[in-house]
Amino acid sequence: MREPVTLLTLVGEAMGRTPNVAGRFFGALGQIGVLVRASAQGAGERSISAVIDGEDTATAVRTVHAAFNLAAQEVNLLVLGKGTVGRELLYQLAAQQQALAGDQDVLIKLAGLADSRRAVFDPAGIPLARWDARLQESHVPPDIPALLDRLRRLPVPILVDCTAEDTTAVYEAALARGIHVVSANKRPLAATWPVRQGLMDMARARHRRWEYETTVGASLPVIDTLKGLVRTGDTILRIEGSFSGTLGYLAGELSRGVPLSHAVRDARARGYTEPHPRDDLSGLDVARKALILARELGMQLDLDAVAIEPFAPSEALGHDDLERFFLALAEHDDAVAARIERMRQAGRVLRYLAQIDPSAPAGAPAVRVGPVEVEPDHPAARLRGTEAFVAFTTDRHRAYPLLVQGAGAGGAVTAAGVLTDILKIAMSLRGR
Ligand SMILES: NC(=O)C1=CN([C@@H]2O[C@H](COP(=O)(O)OP(=O)(O)OC[C@H]3O[C@@H](n4cnc5c(N)ncnc54)[C@H](OP(=O)(O)O)[C@@H]3O)[C@@H](O)[C@H]2O)C=CC1
C-alpha cells in the first residue's frame, strides 16, 4: 500500500434497494484508473467505502460526484493545435463554458494545450481567458506521452486533435491510456486500413469514443448521417458530393473573374484551406474525405486506390515554401481563367466532385475525385461560397437522395463541430 491513503465513502439512503450503486461507484473510479486498495460496505446498507491513494483524492471525489449526478460532469481536454480551428474552439469554449455547466451540467476544462513548439498543462484547468498567455509563457516542449499520462488521471479525459499532422501514434498512446479522442484532423483516419482499423479496434476494446464528424464537411452532419444509414441496415448505392469548402469557394471566385493565385491566397487568409493549400488543390484533401466515408461502408481501401484528378495543374503545386508556391501558381492564372470562360460560354460551371460507388465493376475505381464541368441543373451548380454538399443514394433514399448541405470549411463552423463531438462524449457518459 502507498501512503498516504484516503478513505472515500459514498453515503446514501436506500442504497440496499437501489440497483447497481456499488457498480457505479467502483466503475467510475476504475474508468479514471484509480486503484481501490480495500473496500467495505456499511452494515446499515447506507454507505460504501474505498481506500484509495491519497494523490487520487480530488479526482476521485469529483468523478464519483459526477457519476451520481451530484455535480456537473467534468470533462478534461488536451487540445493539440491552436491554429484556425484550435483557436476558434478555445474562444467558443470560453464563451460557452458557463452556459454548458449551468444548462447542460457539463463542466469542460482545458487541462492542457500544445502547439508545435510548446505545451502547458494544469490539472486544475487553464483559465480560458488566459490560454494564449499561458502558452506564450511556457518553455515546456510538447512531450505528448507525458501530457497524456497527466490527462488520464483526470475525469473524462479527451484528446482533441486540431493539427494537420500524422498523429496516429498519439492516438494509439491516448487510447491505450483510456483517453477519448476527437479529431478535426483527417490524417489518422486516412492512414492505411490496418492502422486505421487498429485504432478503431483499440477504441472499441477499451470502451473509449473516437469522434471525427468535422473531418468531412466541417460541422455538417455527414458522418453521423452515414453511420445512421449503415446501422439501420440501409444499403448505400452511391455517395456523391462537393466535399471541399475551399474548392467550392475557389470555383465561385474563378467564375467571378478572380485569378486563381489571388483566390487561393484569399481562401487561405480566411482559414478555409489546409495549412498548405497544395493539399486542397491537388485533390488530396477531398480524397481523404472520400476515403473516410468509403471506409464507413466497410470498404477496405487505401488512399492509393482513390482516383484523383487535381483541381489545379500538378506542375504548379511543387513548392513547400508558400511564397514560391503562390508565384508558381500565378503562372497558371491565365490558362485557368481561359478554361473557366470556355465553360461559361458553354453554360456550365466548374465544380470539384467526389464519387463513391460501392458496387463499381472490377478494375474501375470505386472512389474518384476530380473537377467536373456541371450543367446548371446539377445540384452542385447552385452551391455558393464555401458550401459543400453530400448526396446519399440508398436503398431507402433511392428516388430522392438524402442531402446534407451547408458551409464546408472555416474556423467557426469547424470548431463548433469539434465542440459538438466533445459534448457528445460528455453527455453519453453522464451519470456513469
Ligand atoms: N480549416 C478548416 O476549415 C477545417 C480544418 N479541418 C482540419 O483541422 C485541422 C487543423 O486545421 P487548421 O486549424 O486550419 O490548421 P492550422 O495550420 O491553422 O493549425 C494547425 C495547428 O497545429 C499545430 N501543430 C502542428 N504540429 C503539432 C504538434 N506536433 N503538436 C501540437 N500541435 C501541432 C500548429 O502549431 P503552430 O501554431 O506551432 O504552427 C497549429 O497551431 C487540419 O487537420 C484540417 O484538415 C477540418 C475541417 C475544416
Ligand SMILES: N[C@@H](CC=O)C(=O)O
Ligand atoms: N481545406 C478543407 C477544410 C475542411 O476540411 C476544405 O476546404 O474543405
